[in-house]
Amino acid sequence: MSIAPERLQLPLPRPNVLELAPLYALLRREAPIAPVTTPAGDPAWLVTRFEEVRLLLGDKRFGRSHPNPDQAARISTAAVQDGPTGEYETEEADHARMRRLLTPAFSAKRMRMLSDHMGQLTEGYLDALVAEHETAGVVDLHHGLAFPLPVAMICRLLGVPEADRELFAALSERMAGTAIGEEAHQAREEFFRYMVGLIETKRPDLGEDVISDLVRAQGADSAFDYEQMVRLCVGLLFAGHETTVNRIGLGVLFLMTNREHWDRLVADPQGHVDAVVEEIMRLGAPGDLGLLRYAREDVDIAGVTIARGDALILSINAANRDVDVYSEAEAFDPDRPERTHLGFGHGAHFCIGASLARTELRVVFEALARRLPEMRLAKDVSELEVRETLTGGVSELPVTWRSA
Amino acid sequence: MKVTVDQEKCVGAGQCVLAADDVFDQRDEDGLVDLLNPSPSDDRGTDVRHAAAVCPAAAISVED
Numbered sequence: 001m002s003i004a005p006e007r008l009q010l011p012l013p014r015p016n017v018l019e020l021a022p023l024y025a026l027l028r029r030e031a032p033i034a035p036v037t038t039p040a041g042d043p044a045w046l047v048t049r050f051e052e053v054r055l056l057l058g059d060k061r062f063g064r065s066h067p068n069p070d071q072a073a074r075i076s077t078a079a080v081q082d083g084p085t086g087e088y089e090t091e092e093a094d095h096a097r098m099r100r101l102l103t104p105a106f107s108a109k110r111m112r113m114l115s116d117h118m119g120q121l122t123e124g125y126l127d128a129l130v131a132e133h134e135t136a137g138v139v140d141l142h143h144g145l146a147f148p149l150p151v152a153m154i155c156r157l158l159g160v161p162e163a164d165r166e167l168f169a170a171l172s173e174r175m176a177g178t179a180i181g182e183e184a185h186q187a188r189e190e191f192f193r194y195m196v197g198l199i200e201t202k203r204p205d206l207g208e209d210v211i212s213d214l215v216r217a218q219g220a221d222s223a224f225d226y227e228q229m230v231r232l233c234v235g236l237l238f239a240g241h242e243t244t245v246n247r248i249g250l251g252v253l254f255l256m257t258n259r260e261h262w263d264r265l266v267a268d269p270q271g272h273v274d275a276v277v278e279e280i281m282r283l284g285a286p287g288d289l290g291l292l293r294y295a296r297e298d299v300d301i302a303g304v305t306i307a308r309g310d311a312l313i314l315s316i317n318a319a320n321r322d323v324d325v326y327s328e329a330e331a332f333d334p335d336r337p338e339r340t341h342l343g344f345g346h347g348a349h350f351c352i353g354a355s356l357a358r359t360e361l362r363v364v365f366e367a368l369a370r371r372l373p374e375m376r377l378a379k380d381v382s383e384l385e386v387r388e389t390l391t392g393g394v395s396e397l398p399v400t401w402r403s404a
Numbered sequence: 405m406k407v408t409v410d411q412e413k414c415v416g417a418g419q420c421v422l423a424a425d426d427v428f429d430q431r432d433e434d435g436l437v438d439l440l441n442p443s444p445s446d447d448r449g450t451d452v453r454h455a456a457a458v459c460p461a462a463a464i465s466v467e468d
Contacts, residue, residue, distance in 0.1 A: 103435030108418030350417045350460035
């Protein structure tokens, strides 16, 4: 594929952390699968329309591996979703084995059983924030709730010491960094070494947790190599907290800037929380690229020919705001009639942590509405510090409920 | 209403359980779909159809 001069350069600059670049609407309408140049400078296809994004996510002709990884288009300088992963020949079997191993531990039923525990933790975090607010008048919901809750839950599920949280959170932040060049890859190496240390510390006394399960499975299956296992543990720890931390932050921002929907949630937290969570999952747009796939064969779709080996960036953010699918697509409206979205992806790679994330988000937003009905942002959205990482989100959530 | 599930297609996402836990469950051993009620009453139609619509593997079929 040659780079034509009119190729669009990613990322598309966005006005703020809640809105997307207006250009996405034009692309969806005029060029739902458009040739672009990735932040790393390579050619790729950007897919923006709901129909094609959903279709391609469920299409086995596209995967995460590449027939010639050295020739594959690179996406960014971050160390996550930056290029192909896995073995081209065995990708489907490897992925199926991984899902089989992990699915039971993240099942909807098990996550529901954890919701009381999440609730108790959340009440504790809120107690501390309320006490701090007495004297400070403004508190940071990011450090006091959005960060510690998902971290505590993923530590418990994976069997990672919570005392290491500052360490792996900092590694995750650097690994997803888009503005630090090679540093992101160094962070990935450090994360790998940290995980090897943790696994070997646990090995003599394996427990009832996901990392212990994976260590047992790796010992019993010659096709599952050690490095693959460590990478998987890193991936789970990275994705298992980073994503939900961001989503809680974005949810708070949507609700604080759409006061009528906050008031409605406050009036009936139990009754409204599910719809609010789904709308946060639809409209929240952390990061600004999308899910990465490589074509395993030539495919004709939506008027373009995608060649074997081409990179595709599937813009979940753009698909979830498709005006052909959603009425008032850009508006935050938990009461909307449309009940589905692509916030957790679709198809074989559907987010394994979806039930965990949903349960956490429901617990958090129900508790916030019940306990802090007067809460408001202590800073303007445009003044909030946005992280320069692949997963985006804010690094602070200053709020107050002191009478003005 | 008649519901069928395809365990070959199922990826264990658990979306159906969140949509209609009186009709769908996940098996303890592998997290794959377990159909609790293949003939739910018509008043469960909305949730059951929603479960089929959100299944990321299109593993659920609903016939009236």
